[in-house]
Amino acid sequence: MMLDRSRLTSLLQTFPRQTIAPGTLRAAAVLVPLFPRHGRDFLLFTERTAHLEHHAGEISFPGGGFDPGDADLSATALREAEEELGIARTQIKLLGRLDDFYSVHGYHVVPFVGIIPPPDDLQYDPFEIAATFEAPLEHFRDPSVHHVKDWQHRGRSFPVDFYQFKEHTIWGLTAAILRQFLEETAGLR
Numbered sequence: 001m002m003l004d005r006s007r008l009t010s011l012l013q014t015f016p017r018q019t020i021a022p023g024t025l026r027a028a029a030v031l032v033p034l035f036p037r038h039g040r041d042f043l044l045f046t047e048r049t050a051h052l053e054h055h056a057g058e059i060s061f062p063g064g065g066f067d068p069g070d071a072d073l074s075a076t077a078l079r080e081a082e083e084e085l086g087i088a089r090t091q092i093k094l095l096g097r098l099d100d101f102y103s104v105h106g107y108h109v110v111p112f113v114g115i116i117p118p119p120d121d122l123q124y125d126p127f128e129i130a131a132t133f134e135a136p137l138e139h140f141r142d143p144s145v146h147h148v149k150d151w152q153h154r155g156r157s158f159p160v161d162f163y164q165f166k167e168h169t170i171w172g173l174t175a176a177i178l179r180q181f182l183e184e185t186a187g188l189r
Helices: 005-014 073-085 137-141 172-188
Strands: 026-037 040-048 063-065 093-097 101-103 107-115 129-136 146-153 156-165 168-171
Touching (some): 005 093, 005 107, 005 172, 026 073, 026 172, 063 073, 063 107, 073 093, 101 172, 129 137, 137 172, 156 172
16 A cells, blocks of 8 residues: 555644754754555665664664764755665655654754655665665564564663564664654555
């Protein structure tokens, strides 16, 4: 099943987003890459390389820190997707954004949802990306693939989302973004 693109765009551009004052946090953006395949919506995920300073080996959406050359955070999301996955910015259609998120690594993260072409011939950056995989959006609507655990960080307890897809565990910020996307689009099915 595919989400109605015009309704999805309208939803993402009009729902009452939660914003966070950046303060001393470093600005960053990610792309939630959605694409059609065989009449269904899929999401594209990356597995980060093991040597990276932050999120080594984790499953994530493409993204990274704001660069002074970026016009805004949507440009950051597009640039990072192009650098990490080799998808030209001109091939990505941004539909809108989700809530602001806080990363425990000191980032103020804004997720943008965009339609990408089917990722059949990605030229991903082997320095940052170890692998990519695609998963049908509907898979994540099954309650049996999601759970929440309380994790400790700097003396505080935080609820952390976890999703399972085959051998891949999606957790933390990526899972929180995924959960919000699923919640916001539940009525569009």
